Amino acid sequence: MFNNVKAVKRKVITFDDDGEVVSRPEVSKLRGEKVNRQPNGTSSSKHVKDSSADTKSINKAQEPSPTSTPASSHSSSSASTPSVNSSTGLKEPGPSTKKQKRQLQYQNEARPKKLAIKEPTTEAMVKKAKDLRKHRQSLPIYSARDIIIKEVKENACVVIVGETGSGKTTQIPQYLLESGLAAHGTISVTQPRRVAAINLAKRVAEEVGTPIGQKVGYSIRFDDTSSKDSLIKYMTDGIMLRELLSDRLLLRYSVIILDEAHERTLRTDILFGMVKSIQKQRQEMIEKGRKDIQPLKIVIMSATLDAEKFSEYFYNAKIMYISGRQFPVKILNTIEPQPDYVDSALVTAFQIHQEEAPGDILIFLTGQEEIESLEKLIEEYAVDLPPSVGKLIPCPIFAAQDSATQQKIFEPAPPGTRKVILATNIAETSITIPNIRYVIDTGCHKSRGYNAKIGIESLLVEPVSKSSARQRMGRAGREAPGLCFRLYTEDSFDQLEEDAIPEIKRCNLESAILSLKATGIDNVTEFDFMDRPSKSGLLRSLEHLYALEALNDEGKLTEVGTKMAAFPVDPPYAKVLLQSEKMECTKEAIEIISLLSVDTIFSAPSSKREEANEARQKFTSLDGDHLTLLNTLRAYESVKGDRDWCRENFINSRHMRHVMDVRKQLIQFCERAGMDPKKSCGHDLEIVLKCFLAGFFQNTALLQPDGTYRSILGGLTISVHPSSSLFGKKREAIMYNELVFTTKHYIRGVSALESAWLSQAAPKYFGQRRA
DNA sequence: GAGCACTGC
Numbered sequence: 215m216f217n218n219v220k221a222v223k224r225k226v227i228t229f230d231d232d233g234e235v236v237s238r239p240e241v242s243k244l245r246g247e248k249v250n251r252q253p254n255g256t257s258s259s260k261h262v263k264d265s266s267a268d269t270k271s272i273n274k275a276q277e278p279s280p281t282s283t284p285a286s287s288h289s290s291s292s293a294s295t296p297s298v299n300s301s302t303g304l305k306e307p308g309p310s311t312k313k314q315k316r317q318l319q320y321q322n323e324a325r326p327k328k329l330a331i332k333e334p335t336t337e338a339m340v341k342k343a344k345d346l347r348k349h350r351q352s353l354p355i356y357s358a359r360d361i362i363i364k365e366v367k368e369n370a371c372v373v374i375v376g377e378t379g380s381g382k383t384t385q386i387p388q389y390l391l392e393s394g395l396a397a398h399g400t401i402s403v404t405q406p407r408r409v410a411a412i413n414l415a416k417r418v419a420e421e422v423g424t425p426i427g428q429k430v431g432y433s434i435r436f437d438d439t440s441s442k443d444s445l446i447k448y449m450t451d452g453i454m455l456r457e458l459l460s461d462r463l464l465l466r467y468s469v470i471i472l473d474e475a476h477e478r479t480l481r482t483d484i485l486f487g488m489v490k491s492i493q494k495q496r497q498e499m500i501e502k503g504r505k506d507i508q509p510l511k512i513v514i515m516s517a518t519l520d521a522e523k524f525s526e527y528f529y530n531a532k533i534m535y536i537s538g539r540q541f542p543v544k545i546l547n548t549i550e551p552q553p554d555y556v557d558s559a560l561v562t563a564f565q566i567h568q569e570e571a572p573g574d575i576l577i578f579l580t581g582q583e584e585i586e587s588l589e590k591l592i593e594e595y596a597v598d599l600p601p602s603v604g605k606l607i608p609c610p611i612f613a614a615q616d617s618a619t620q621q622k623i624f625e626p627a628p629p630g631t632r633k634v635i636l637a638t639n640i641a642e643t644s645i646t647i648p649n650i651r652y653v654i655d656t657g658c659h660k661s662r663g664y665n666a667k668i669g670i671e672s673l674l675v676e677p678v679s680k681s682s683a684r685q686r687m688g689r690a691g692r693e694a695p696g697l698c699f700r701l702y703t704e705d706s707f708d709q710l711e712e713d714a715i716p717e718i719k720r721c722n723l724e725s726a727i728l729s730l731k732a733t734g735i736d737n738v739t740e741f742d743f744m745d746r747p748s749k750s751g752l753l754r755s756l757e758h759l760y761a762l763e764a765l766n767d768e769g770k771l772t773e774v775g776t777k778m779a780a781f782p783v784d785p786p787y788a789k790v791l792l793q794s795e796k797m798e799c800t801k802e803a804i805e806i807i808s809l810l811s812v813d814t815i816f817s818a819p820s821s822k823r824e825e826a827n828e829a830r831q832k833f834t835s836l837d838g839d840h841l842t843l844l845n846t847l848r849a850y851e852s853v854k855g856d857r858d859w860c861r862e863n864f865i866n867s868r869h870m871r872h873v874m875d876v877r878k879q880l881i882q883f884c885e886r887a888g889m890d891p892k893k894s895c896g897h898d899l900e901i902v903l904k905c906f907l908a909g910f911f912q913n914t915a916l917l918q919p920d921g922t923y924r925s926i927l928g929g930l931t932i933s934v935h936p937s938s939s940l941f942g943k944k945r946e947a948i949m950y951n952e953l954v955f956t957t958k959h960y961i962r963g964v965s966a967l968e969s970a971w972l973s974q975a976a977p978k979y980f981g982q983r984r985a
Numbered sequence: 986g987a988g989c990a991c992t993g994c
Contacts, residue, residue, distance in 0.1 A: 406991080406993080407991090408992085436994095450992090451993070453993085453994070458992055479991095479992070479993085480993090481994090581989070582989080613990070614989075614990095614992065638990055640990080658990090660989075660990040662990075662991080717992095781994090783994080876994095934986095935988070936987040936988050937988065956989075957987095960988080960989090962989090979990085
C-alpha cells in the first residue's frame with residue numbers, strides 16, 4: 215500500500231476522510247524517508263515554491279466523532295476555497311539580516327509585565343471563596359455531587375472518569391471533605407506533575423477560603439506547604455512513594471485519590487499495587503479488632519473513557535462518568551499520507567492563517583530539531599505575506615528551553631497577528647497555552663523505549679496513540695470551537711493503538727524494584743501489577759541491583775541496599791554516594807550527581823552553537839564530563855550564580871538552580887545517613903572518577919584499534935554523544951552514565967579512566983580478565 | 986564522526 219508513496223508529490227494538501235492506509239511500522243518507514251532539510255530551509259522552501267502554481271484545497275469533512283458538531287461555524291467557510299498558494303505569495307527568502315531584525319522587533323514589542331502580587335487578607339479570602347461558590351455550583355460535576363459522596367462512602371474503591379474541564383480534580387476532594395471523609399485522616403490527591411499539584415492546591419485553597427498550607431496544601435520535592443492540619447493535600451506521585459518508605463500503611467490518609475491514572479506513569483502504576491495492598495492490610499487489622507486503624511478509601515480518576523481496566527483491577531469498582539466542558543473540535547484528516555510532515559505542517563499553517571478566523575495555531579512535532587527548522591521556514595515565508603494579511607509568528611516550545619524563552623508563548627500575539635506554536639509533547643499535558651483554535655497534529659512523537667533483553671534504552675520517533683491524538687485535538691477546543699488538522703489519513707488513525715504502552719512495560723525498573731523491596735515487598739515478581747513488566751526486564755534489574763550489592767544471593771535487600779533506597783537518586787548514583795564515604799570524596803560526589811540530575815546545564819540554542827561551544831571550552835576538563843561539570847559548578851559559585859554570567863556562558867540558570875536544590879537535599883540525606891557531606895578529596899580528583907566506577911563499572915568501554923569504542927560487558931559499538939567533552943577524543947578506556955539508542959548507540963556523561971582501575975572497582979567482574 | 990520527548994524523589 216506504500217508503493218505509491220514516493221509518487222505522491224504533495225503539491226496539494228487535501229484534508230478529507232478518505233486516504234491511504236498507514237499501518238504502525240509503516241508510518242515510521244514513511245517518516246524515515248529522508249528529506250534533506252537544510253538549516254536555512256532552502257530545500258523545502260523550494261519545494262513549496264515549486265508547488266505554488268498548483269491548487270491546494272482544504273476539503274473539510276467531518277469525522278463522525280462525538281466532539282464534532284454539524285452546525286459548526288466553520289463549515290460554511292470551508293470546501294469552497296481552493297486557492298491558498300497564489301495568495302500566499304511564497305517566495306525565496308530575503309537576506310537573513312533583514313529577517314533577524316524583524317524577529318528582534320517582535321521580541322522587543324511584547325515583554326511581559328510583572329504583576330505586583332498583594333497578599334490577601336483572610337477576610338478577603340472568605341469573600342473570594344463565597345464568590346467562587348457560585349462558580350463551583352455551575353460546574354457540570356456539581357449535579358453529581360451527592361451521588362459521588364454516596365458512592366465513595368459506601369465503597370472501598372471508586373473509578374471516576376471525567377473529561378477535560380469537568381472540574382473533577384478540584385471539586386471531588388472538596389465534596390469528600392464536606393461530607394466528613396477527612397475526619398480521620400487527610401484526603402490525598404496524587405499528580406504526575408509538580409506544577410499541576412501546586413496550581414490545583416492553590417485553586418482549591420482559594421475555593422475553601424483559607425491560605426495555602428492550612429486546610430489545603432501541597433507537597434512536592436523541595437517544597438512542602440502541607441501541615442498537620444491539612445485536610446486536602448495535593449502531591450506528586452513520587453512524594454507519595456517516598457512517604458511509603460516511612461509510613462507503610464499511609465495511616466495519615468483516609469482517602470487516596472490517584473489522578474490522571476490514564477497516563478499510566480511508572481509511579482502511579484506502582485502506587486496502584488501499593489494502595490490496593492495497604493487497603494487490604496488496614497481492613498484486616500480492623501477486622502482483628504484494632505480500634506486505632508481506619509479504613510482507606512481509594513478513588514481512581516481518569517480522563518479516558520476506557521476505565522474498565524481500572525475497575526477490574528480494583529475489585530470491579532463502580533465507574534462513574536462525568537461529562538466535561540469542551541467546545542466541539544472538527545477533525546480534518548489528509549486524503550494522502552504526508553511523507554514530509556514538517557513541510558505539510560508549514561503549508562497547512564499558512565492555509566489556516568489566510569482562510570480561517572482569528573485564533574492561534576498549535577503544531578505538535580517530535581523534537582527540538584524539527585521545531586527549529588519549521589520555525590525558520592515560517593519566518594522566511596511570513597515575511598512575504600501580503601500586507602492585507604497579518605503576520606504569522608512562530609513560537610517554539612520544548613522542555614530544554616530556558617524558562618524566559620518558555621514564558622514567551624504566553625504573551626498574546628500583537629493585534630492583527632497570529633501566533634503559531636511549535637511544540638513537542640510538552641503542550642499535550644504539561645503546558646496549557648491559551649487562545650488555541652487550530653491544532654496541526656503530525657501524529658508522531660519521540661518515545662522512550664527499553665529493550666529489556668539487552669538492557670538498552672532508546673528514544674525514537676513513533677506514531678502516537680489514539681488517546682494521544684484525541685488529547686492533542688482537545689487543545690483546540692478549550693475556549694471556543696476549533697479545528698484539528700491531522701497530517702495523516704483517517705485510515706491511519708484507525709490503525710493507531712488505542713492507548714500508549716504503560717511506562718512500566720518499557721522502562722528500566724531498578725529504581726522501582728529497590729523501592730518495592732525497601733517497603734517490604736520482597737517477591738517483586740509476584741507483586742500485583744496492573745500490567746506486568748516483562749520477566750526479562752525484572753530479572754535484568756534484579757541482576758543489576760545484585761551487582762551493585764543492593765541485593766544478596768537470595769534477592770533480599772542488603773544493608774547497602776537499604777541505605778541506597780533512602781537516597782532520592784537512581785541506584786547506581788546511590789552506590790556512588792555510599793562509596794564516596796570510603797574514598798573520602800562525598801562533597802564532589804554529591805556535586806557531580808546533582809549536576810547530572812538535570813538533562814544538561816549547558817544551553818545550546820542551535821543558532822548559537824559555535825558561540826556556546828566556545829564558552830564551554832573554559833570549563834572543559836581533559837578527563838571528561840564529570841570534572842567538566844564540577845569546573846562549571848565552581849565557576850558558577852564564584853560568581854554567586856549570576857544570571858547574566860549564565861547567559862554569557864550559555865548556562866541554563868533554571869537547571870542550575872535545580873542542581874543547587876538537589877545538592878542541598880543530598881547533603882541533608884547524607885547527614886541523615888551519618889556521612890560527612892563536606893568530606894572532600896581536594897585537588898586529587900582522580901579519586902572521584904574511581905568512586906563513580908563503584909556505580910557504573912558496567913558502563914565502561916575500551917578504545918579499539920579502529921578508533922571506535924566497544925563496551926566491555928556486552929561488546930557493543932558505542933559512540934560518544936556530540937554534547938560530551940570527550941566527543942572526538944580517543945582515550946584508552948571510558949566510563950559513561952547513560953546509553954541511549956537514537957540513530958546510534960550514544961553515550962552521555964563520559965569520563966576517561968585507566969583500565970587498571972576496573973579490577974579495583976569490581977574484582978568480581980574484572981579480576982581475572984585484565985590485571 | 987554530529988545531536989534527548991516528557992516526568993519524579
